[in-house]
Every structure is written in C-alpha cells, then in structure tokens.
Amino acid sequence: MKRPWKLGTALLLALCACEDGFLVIRTGVFAGSGFCSAMINDANWNCSQSSGQISGGGIIIIFGTGRDPFGRQVDLSLTMHATVGSAAQRIGADDVVSAEVVMYDYGQPSTWSASGSRGSGTFRLTSLTAESAAGTFEFAAPSTTQSMAATTYRITSGTFNVQLR
Secondary structure, X not given: OHHHHHHHHHHHHXXXXXXXXXXXXXXXXXXXXXXXXXXXXXXXXXXXXXXXXEEOOOEEEEEEEEEOOOOOEEEEEEXXXXXXXXXXXXXXXXXXXXXXXXXXXXXXXXXXXXXXXXXXXXXXXXXXXXXXEEEEEEEEEEEOOOOOOOOEEEEEEEEXXXXXX
C-alpha cells in the first residue's frame, strides 16, 4: 500500500516542477528555450521565455519576457546584424541596431525604445548557428509613452543564449 502513495507523491512533485510543459530550472528560465538576463534599472531580471529569429537581410531579432522585482511583465526585443564577433554593434550607427522594452503595469503598457538618435547602447553577437544565437547587450532607452514610469530604462550586464525559430 505504501508504494502507490510514494508513486503518487513522486508524480505530484514532478508535475509541480514543470510549467507549461517545460522543466523550470533554478533561474526561472524555461529549459529548452534558452535564456536571457540583465540588470534592469539596477534590479536583476531573467526571462521566463526567450527566442530568436533571423529575418531577411542578415538581421537577427532576440525576444524575451519576464517579471521585474515588482511582478510586472517586461518584454524585451533586440534587433541586430547577424554578424558574429567581438566588435560592438552600436545603437545609432545605422537604422537596424535597436532595442525596445514594453512593461505592463496593471495591464497598461509603457514603452521605451533605443534606435537611431534615441538612446544608446551596444550589442555583441558572440555565437550564431542554425539553431541558436548567443551574445551580450546593454542600452539606455528613453520613454516613448506618457507614463508615471521611469523616463529612461537602463539595461546593463545583459546576456542571451536563445533558440532560433
């Protein structure tokens, strides 16, 4: 009789360790989908979901979504050239390299964007295969919406290693 109870407990523990069909590892990142993390306005932030996509013209877009320390959803999008190397890709150097942050506070979105002459920052694509992309990022993005939120979003110490779709 003890055996079914132990089996039931083991199954319950296994199900509690999963979220949306993916095993959640200690950092809160979904296994199998890669990771991205950063310091956002001086607070740790980790993606709960992340991915990348290569679009025409040798451009790669990195997506990530997670919660900030206040429980608000924060979506991040980075657009860069699919050029691997240690050279920094700078926001403002052309019209491709850009970043956008969307934060949902009580369901209302606030947006910050860095591109062209707005904001500043650098991205480095350190690895690119047919299946994944990895690199680093940091940027400062001014607000594009009227909001009580911060006027500039500062992202530092950003890293990503995502699966391409």
